[in-house]
Amino acid sequence: xxxxxxxxxxxxxxxxxxxxxxxxxxxxxxxxxxxxxxxxxxxxxxxxxxxxxxxxxxxxxxxxxxxxxxxxxxxxxxxxxxxxxxxxxxxxxxxxxxxxxxxxxxxxxxxxxxxxxxxxxxxxxxxxxxxxxxxxxxxxxxxxxxxxxxxxxxxxxxxxxxxxxxxxxxxxxxxxxxxxxxxxxxxxxxxxxxxxxxxxxxxxxxxxxxxxxxxxxxxxxxxxxxxxxxxxxxxxxxxxxxxxxxxxxxxxxxxxxxxxxxxxxxxxxxxxxxxxxxxxxxxxxxxxxxxxxxxxxxxxxx
Numbered sequence: 001x002x003x004x005x006x007x008x009x010x011x012x013x014x015x016x017x018x019x020x021x022x023x024x025x026x027x028x029x030x031x032x033x034x035x036x037x038x039x040x041x042x043x044x045x046x047x048x049x050x051x052x053x054x055x056x057x058x059x060x061x062x063x064x065x066x067x068x069x070x071x072x073x074x075x076x077x078x079x080x081x082x083x084x085x086x087x088x089x090x091x092x093x094x095x096x097x098x099x100x101x102x103x104x105x106x107x108x109x110x111x112x113x114x115x116x117x118x119x120x121x122x123x124x125x126x127x128x129x130x131x132x133x134x135x136x137x138x139x140x141x142x143x144x145x146x147x148x149x150x151x152x153x154x155x156x157x158x159x160x161x162x163x164x165x166x167x168x169x170x171x172x173x174x175x176x177x178x179x180x181x182x183x184x185x186x187x188x189x190x191x192x193x194x195x196x197x198x199x200x201x202x203x204x205x206x207x208x209x210x211x212x213x214x215x216x217x218x219x220x221x222x223x224x225x226x227x228x229x230x231x232x233x234x235x236x237x238x239x240x241x242x243x244x245x246x247x248x249x250x251x252x253x254x255x256x257x258x259x260x261x262x263x264x265x266x267x268x269x270x271x272x273x274x275x276x277x278x279x280x281x282x283x284x285x286x287x288x289x290x291x292x293x294x295x296x297x298x299x300x301x302x
Contacts, residue, residue, distance in 0.1 A: 075100075079131040079172075080297035081121055082179060083138050084108060085152040085201025085236070086272065088117065089294060090124035092131050097186075097298035103291065104128060112153040114160050118169065125170055133172050135297030137179035138162060139202060141216045145176045149218070151231075152202045175300040178216050179293055180204030183270045185213070186296030187288045192265035195258065198293070199251075199271035203231035207262065219258075230254055236273060248279045255285060 075094050082089040091103045104127045109116035125131070140149040145163025167174040183206065184196035190211030198204035203220030206213070220231040232238060234254060239247045255267065259282070267285045269277070274287050281287070 076133070077131040078298055078301060079125055079128055079134045079170075080294040081124065081134060081136045082182070082293040082297075083117060083121075083136065083153075084179070084272070085112075085139060088120045088124065090121070090128050091291075091294045092128045093295065093298050095298075097295055099295075101128065103294065108153075113156050114154070114162075114165075117153070118166065121166065122169060131172065133301065134166065134170060134174040135182070135300045136162065136166065136174065136176040137182040137293050137297065138176055139179045139204065141218055142176050142178055143216070145174065147176075151221070177300060178204070178206070178218070180206040180217070181213055181215060182296040182299070183288075183290075183293040184208055184268065184296065185299040186292030186294075187268045187270065187286075189266070193263065194266045194268065195262055195264040196268045196270065197254075197258075198290075199234065199269060199273040199276075200290075201236050203229075203234050204271065205230075207264075224254065224257065225250075239273060239276060244276055244278060248277065251277065252279055255282065 077100065078093045078095075080091050080093055085108060087105050087107055089103055089105045092100045094100055104124050106120050106124060109120060121136075125134075138147060138150075139152055140147055140157065142148070142162070145161060147157045147160045147162050150157035163174045163176045166176075180196055180198045183198055183204070184194070187196060188194045188208050188211065190208075192210065194208045196204075196206040196208075205217045205219040207217050207219075208214070220235075221229050224230040224233050226233075233250050234247065238250075242250075258264070258267065265284065267282075268288045269281075269285060270288045270290050270292060272290055274290070277287065
């Protein structure tokens, strides 16, 4: 593990509090971090092929050259980690949240025990190189860096001090938050009531009011329809079971139910399965890049 020039401090696990939206620089590089991005901004009335809020066309490597040119200025680098049910991703960001290199991804081990996943994170940290601190998005309830639920990973995660143990291993301060919360931090405008849904292995949710986070919402485990939860109806397993058409119809029903329940101004859809969306969405529903789950990590340090 490479050591940073910055002074190593003790673990600082905490709930996510930052709520700033992604910077313009972040938006410019999202297209290249997502392998199949088309670089267009979402408009609900556009054809489906254009429905990706994945913006920008400049290469990530060029960002590192532009991020800091004065060698006398020491850059505080944040290793952003996103733990998912199918993959663990990592990317180093500068102080403004601009990527300083390429994103790395390793498949989530099976079974996804803390020991196995921590080994993957350490490997990703080595691949990413020098960094000063770490932000982690975790798919479950997180309080003060400690995990309390991990439905899509392994029961051994319950009451696991992810921030403290990871800080000991990488010798850097670590902060951890719910993964959907971090996705939202990278996506929201900070005005009005904004909701985030992540469509992946599970059904992640986050809620913001004027940029203020309602932490650990985890609404995907609430009853939705036919005796099943949102996650049971719209998670990846359900998609494989019922097929794309039925899954899309369920998604529209979920959007309608959540709109009536939360009266949000905007809803953001992220996660690995947004590529499966084949229906026209309401005008206030925006598809965003899954990379925002990493870019949002910078807000844990603001």
